[in-house]
Amino acid sequence: MILKLVLFAVAALLIYKWLGGSVSLPKAKPKRRSKGKPSVKDAEMVECDECGIYVSIEETTLVNGKYICEDCLNKEKAR
Numbered sequence: 001m002i003l004k005l006v007l008f009a010v011a012a013l014l015i016y017k018w019l020g021g022s023v024s025l026p027k028a029k030p031k032r033r034s035k036g037k038p039s040v041k042d043a044e045m046v047e048c049d050e051c052g053i054y055v056s057i058e059e060t061t062l063v064n065g066k067y068i069c070e071d072c073l074n075k076e077k078a079r
């Protein structure tokens with residue numbers, strides 16, 4: 001009877017240690033999927049006033065109330 005209890009205790013201890021080891025490992029690795037651009041869904045698409053292509057609002061520059069894409073902005077500077 002006592003032997004069974006000891007075996008049970010040892011088994012429980014092993015399972016506890018095994019679980020403790022496997023549970024604590026994932027904590028070291030956060031489950032975040034962010035790859036630098038967390039707000040891609042929030043990126044609004046706007047039409048470039050110069051060339052008319054749609055680009056994300058983050059890639060445009062507001063010039064005189066108009067959205068200008070980077071390509072046109074570079075062309076504008078080149079002029």
Ligand SMILES: [Zn+2]
Pocket residue numbers: 048049050051052053068069070071072073
């Ligand atoms: Zn443009």
